[in-house]
Amino acid sequence: MTDFDIETTAFKLNPQYQFQWEEAQQCHVLLYPEGLIKMSVSAAEIIQRCQQTATLDGLINELNQAFPDAEGLAEDVREFLQDAQRQAWIVAAND
Amino acid sequence: MPNDKHGSSPQTTNGNPENPYIPMWLLAELTYACPVQCPYCSNPLALSASRKNELSTQEWITVLRQARKLGAVQLGFSGGEPLVRTDLEELITEARSLGFYCNLITSSIGLTSEKIAIFKQAGLGHIQISFQGSNRESNKLFGGTDSFEHKVAMTKEVIRQDLALGLNFVLHRHNLHQVGEFLAMAESVGAEFVELANCQYYGWALHNREHLLPSQEQLVEAERVTNEFRDQHQGKMEVFFVAPDYYDNRPKKCSNGWGTTFITVTPEGDVLPCQSAKVIPDLEFPNVRDYDLKTIWQTSKLFTGFRGTDWMIEPCKSCPEKEIDLGGCRCQAFLLTGNALNADPVCDLSPFHHKVTEATEAAQSAPEVVESKALLFRNTANAKTLSADQ
Numbered sequence: 001m002t003d004f005d006i007e008t009t010a011f012k013l014n015p016q017y018q019f020q021w022e023e024a025q026q027c028h029v030l031l032y033p034e035g036l037i038k039m040s041v042s043a044a045e046i047i048q049r050c051q052q053t054a055t056l057d058g059l060i061n062e063l064n065q066a067f068p069d070a071e072g073l074a075e076d077v078r079e080f081l082q083d084a085q086r087q088a089w090i091v092a093a094n095d
Numbered sequence: 096m097p098n099d100k101h102g103s104s105p106q107t108t109n110g111n112p113e114n115p116y117i118p119m120w121l122l123a124e125l126t127y128a129c130p131v132q133c134p135y136c137s138n139p140l141a142l143s144a145s146r147k148n149e150l151s152t153q154e155w156i157t158v159l160r161q162a163r164k165l166g167a168v169q170l171g172f173s174g175g176e177p178l179v180r181t182d183l184e185e186l187i188t189e190a191r192s193l194g195f196y197c198n199l200i201t202s203s204i205g206l207t208s209e210k211i212a213i214f215k216q217a218g219l220g221h222i223q224i225s226f227q228g229s230n231r232e233s234n235k236l237f238g239g240t241d242s243f244e245h246k247v248a249m250t251k252e253v254i255r256q257d258l259a260l261g262l263n264f265v266l267h268r269h270n271l272h273q274v275g276e277f278l279a280m281a282e283s284v285g286a287e288f289v290e291l292a293n294c295q296y297y298g299w300a301l302h303n304r305e306h307l308l309p310s311q312e313q314l315v316e317a318e319r320v321t322n323e324f325r326d327q328h329q330g331k332m333e334v335f336f337v338a339p340d341y342y343d344n345r346p347k348k349c350s351n352g353w354g355t356t357f358i359t360v361t362p363e364g365d366v367l368p369c370q371s372a373k374v375i376p377d378l379e380f381p382n383v384r385d386y387d388l389k390t391i392w393q394t395s396k397l398f399t400g401f402r403g404t405d406w407m408i409e410p411c412k413s414c415p416e417k418e419i420d421l422g423g424c425r426c427q428a429f430l431l432t433g434n435a436l437n438a439d440p441v442c443d444l445s446p447f448h449h450k451v452t453e454a455t456e457a458a459q460s461a462p463e464v465v466e467s468k469a470l471l472f473r474n475t476a477n478a479k480t481l482s483a484d485q
């Protein structure tokens with residue numbers, strides 16, 4: 001389920017993970033069995049958009065519109081999502 | 096299934112200099128009732144036979160709300176056997192809507208595929224199923240129930256329903272050699288997370304220590320088998336091997352630091368900084384029926400008493416490593432030295448270190464055969480006999 005081509009396949013947040021804002025920590029977190037990952041502001045912007053089915057190009061477009069001044073955004077997003085895929089934070093949308 | 100002291104997790108602070116710690120983990124011990132009778136259970140030896148003082152559903156919901164307000168995010172429903180409670184679905188629903196990530200820590204006895212579906216619907220994230228042996232006979236021998244087939248069936252069902260699953264196998268001298276068999280079983284059902292946790296010596300396990308503590312040779316072999324398995328199955332299954340601290344010369348930082356990360360609430364509402372804290376007799380345990388969790392966390396003597404390093408005596412007090420292990424486990428210090436302020440005697444700088452090495456030396460020559468008669472199984476009848484003896 002983590003074995004998919006991110007360039008061509010739609011994906012979404014792993015349904016076994018829970019993404020939310022934490023007031024006490026003043027950041028977004030990703031929760032999973034017995035653990036938690038604190039999200040940076042930019043990571044949270046991306047993961048937030050994976051709560052629905054998403055594609056790499058679609059996400060880059062959307063983020064470019066939301067943050068027109070961000071330089072090198074496409075590459076950053078691609079790298080982040082490749083990493084997110086390796087860690088199983090995102091999975092192929094069709095399974 | 097309480098014999099897995101959480102060793103480490105990222106420490107999180109809230110920037111408040113008075114008490115910067117957030118209790119990230121709430122362990123809700125819903126009941127001490129349990130159909131299993133593990134001789135290594137870390138529940139108190141004094142088990143109450145009656146359930147009438149257990150917190151009500153409403154009281155648990157209040158606890159959940161208060162903990163969430165303090166910033167707790169991970170919630171473990173544990174016991175005893177949490178499935179004995181009939182309000183589990185209601186508690187999961189409430190916890191999930193408050194924003195907890197819900198973990199169910201169970202022997203799986205009492206679990207059905209319908210219940211798995213109901214709990215998933217209610218918002219359960221993860222089920223951890225404990226095995227007492229890697230096959231029918233040894234599971235029965237060490238758990239006191241004939242439940243192996245049921246556990247395997249429930250494991251498969253959790254996977255089929257796409258809930259996160261962890262398997263937990265508590266290790267001791269009579270089943271360490273089964274590690275390979277257990278890992279093969281876990282693989283065959285498709286488990287992704289396996290915890291091989293050597294039992295730690297509190298509660299029933301300490302009472303049975305002489306029969307449970309493995310030899311060094313056994314441990315080395317079990318770790319070798321585990322590593323070999325890991326190499327062959329990279330990426331498919333995560334295997335955690337928790338070694339018993341008796342063979343180390345430095346203690347583990349207990350519960351990620353006393354009063355920094357964990358809150359345990361017992362079935363009757365006592366609040367503990369770690370599951371075993373009750374073994375220390377001169378402590379007073381605040382109860383959720385008398386105080387709210389915030390007061391307990393921030394100001395109770397229990398939680399502030401061993402937080403940080405100010406409470407230390409020698410050799411910890413002037414030790415350059417004190418921030419690393421915080422002097423180890425207070426319960427173990429008390430149980431083996433009679434004083435909870437002492438260094439955890441696992442540390443070879445402790446003047447009581449021989450208490451640990453005497454036990455490990457004895458374990459080198461202890462018999463390999465299972466003498467189940469010698470083990471004291473965890474049940475209320477034995478709890479009664481014990482308290483009568485004392």
Ligand code: SF4
Pocket residue numbers: 096097098129130131132133135136137138174175176202225473
């Ligand atoms: S007897 Fe076994 S299953 Fe029951 S609470 Fe203790 S360790 Fe867990």
Ligand code: SF4
Pocket residue numbers: 345346410411412414415416417418420421422423438439442443444445
């Ligand atoms: S003396 Fe105390 S602080 Fe130093 S290493 Fe040993 S247990 Fe840790």
